[in-house]
Amino acid sequence: MNVEKKFLQAINDFNLISENEKILIAYSTGVDSSVLTYLLLKFKNYLKIKEIALAYLNHKLRKEAEEEEIFTKEVAEKFGIKAFTKQVNIKEIAKKEKKSVEQVGREERYKFFNEILKKEDFDKIATGHHLSDLAETMTLWFIQGNKKGIKGFKPKEKNIIRPLYYLTKEEIYNYAKEKQIEYKEDITNYSVDFKRNKVRHEIIPKLKEINPSFENSALIMSYFFNLDEDYFNKKIENFDLLVDFIELNQIKEKAILYRLIDKWIYEKIGCKLSYKTLKSIIDLVETGGTKKVKICNNYYLIKEYDRLYLNLEKSDKTTYFEYTVKPNEKIYLKEMDKILEIFKLSNPNLEDLKNEKEMVCFDIDSKDIEFKIRQRKKGDRFKPFGSSWKKLKDVMIDLKIPADMRDNIPLLTFKDKILWIIGYKRSDLYPINENSKNVICFKLKEV
């Protein structure tokens, strides 16, 4: 099947577009969204689309963004359609909201798209996600043991549609070439996010030596995994998530129970459980008597007879913790149920390196250095950016960390000075600047 047939097939198979709809394209200037634009315009009449427009959000993260914004307007003018553009300082918001740049970028993008939908009366957002993206996403989650993610994304999720769902990157490239579609080469936004690139360039080609139609196999797997997940989601959708305990004798099936516990804990205390923790909870359920499992944010899940309930434990002052770590190591922080990666970075991109909640970097360039990760101690002091030294306790109060959690927050230290209240705030020691060549970075990851 050729590109245009597959494009129309996906729209037909998943009812992506109905008559008389206004479609907003999540435009990035890259080949995917450029081919998407071309195809939607080519089949505008055939599909009875009322209007097509481009939306481009300038994240103010890369210098190329200015050119991309202009390019977007040029493309729209060329095709006689509207272009909505906006500039948002993602970095600043990420800093303020203590979120990752990637997360804020995604959130702001969809906020922007949905604003246009509302204001300009558009019906759907069309994105350039394609079959190779799907296969990559599924592979990445499989590698990381994230069972929930293996199913990949769907061709239609709420008002988001993905008409390139049946097309591989190769087919999209070749089509762009054949039709002389103009686009800008994708620039990888986050140089330190190396996993997807490794999957794309090193792993998928190896998988295809075993199964040349891996992308199509992924497509079919995704379909069936989604059937299973939809089934289970429906099974638990009516469960009251605000209950204070789960009655185990009411939910005998473990496949239902683990999903329910996962959803319930997220609702109650905002933790996304790792599958490892989730497994230890299910193990707990199978044992007799009263047992407990530490989950996150200093909460315990307690099993007493036929009930599971949550309990915020007072931290035990006697269990002082301290670990030593070096660059190129990883360490599991059981206090947070997260993994901390330590790595060296050469010629870092300053823009990407300032999200202090999940990743921090320091201009420390010496050999054989080591860092300590430890519990707070009496007399600890901390130096925030642009401020003088403060009592650590006062900083923690400013950060709204509850008193009974403070002993469980790991601190990154170097020469016994606190560099980072891990997951919360970095100090202004060893800051990176334009001249930084070799920096050491610390990144928090899900287990």
Place this chain on the structure above:
Amino acid sequence: MNVEKKFLQAINDFNLISENEKILIAYSTGVDSSVLTYLLLKFKNYLKIKEIALAYLNHKLRKEAEEEEIFTKEVAEKFGIKAFTKQVNIKEIAKKEKKSVEQVGREERYKFFNEILKKEDFDKIATGHHLSDLAETMTLWFIQGNKKGIKGFKPKEKNIIRPLYYLTKEEIYNYAKEKQIEYKEDITNYSVDFKRNKVRHEIIPKLKEINPSFENSALIMSYFFNLDEDYFNKKIENFDLLVDFIELNQIKEKAILYRLIDKWIYEKIGCKLSYKTLKSIIDLVETGGTKKVKICNNYYLIKEYDRLYLNLEKSDKTTYFEYTVKPNEKIYLKEMDKILEIFKLSNPNLEDLKNEKEMVCFDIDSKDIEFKIRQRKKGDRFKPFGSSWKKLKDVMIDLKIPADMRDNIPLLTFKDKILWIIGYKRSDLYPINENSKNVICFKLKEV
């Protein structure tokens, strides 16, 4: 946790061994089953095992098997335990039963083990399968899009137990070295089965660059996938599989329906559906009116109103089929819902190459050759091994191929002579022998 702890942990977690049991080890002389033997003997008293013995089946496929059989007896003598050994000509059985050597090997091995269990009153069969095997198996199925296989094997299946379930190959090797455990290096039995080797040596190391604890992630994924599958299996276990049709309005949930259809069709006509076919069946269900999908063995699945039923279609004489294929190509044989791979092999291992049901090889060594795969034609003749030329029709009758299926059996031909009744019988044209250097092989695979 060290090796011995993990070994005991698995036995404890999954109740692999109960007091006073007799354990038969599926012994191969390789490092896995040798370490397994060592550990079971070391903890024989602690685990209150009544008796431990080795079982080795000599497949008569490789010259090393004789030495392995002797080695098994020596090991048993050294440890003062019994060794059960037997010789079975797997090749011959495979030929007779028209199955693959791998399949017959597996079947005969477990037949042998179960005979001993019965005769000598043993309780369990212990195999050397370990955590790296699990991760490999899951990865291999993921790559091939076999959703059902992704869950991997369980630590306990009926009377088979896998006490090395928590141990990686590396841990097993290191332990063997540390304890100076004797074993014979594994020899890959089937040189042409390259997939598992590729996964083991090229793919898993790449995955571990992203997730160094991939094996442990696989372990946890396997646990949850098995919970899901166990749930669904239970949901459909009471369904009467001998019914002539499925009432669609009685099974509204697609996650249940696709598993039920899969099981039903296997029960009714013995076909293992590919996920691709299964998807087209589910698509069928969603459309209105009467529709049909070709499945296998010349059967159609028909959807009429709210019913699904099977129908054996008379073959349509007008749809003569013929394809051209060359070495290093693959072709999808829609008549069988299978993939045929064509490849050249240098210095083939004769022993492995004589299973005529799934793979055949020919001593054809020329360049730019091509083969035709086609429907039978009037006047077709076939030359079985050690026989004169016969009418193809008579050969098909001997092979018990039903009359209305004969037009749908693809024939592999070269210079218009039939080389292979695909999936059934090869001719004695271009046989391979000790002097064959370059041969061309054809292998049937699942989609």
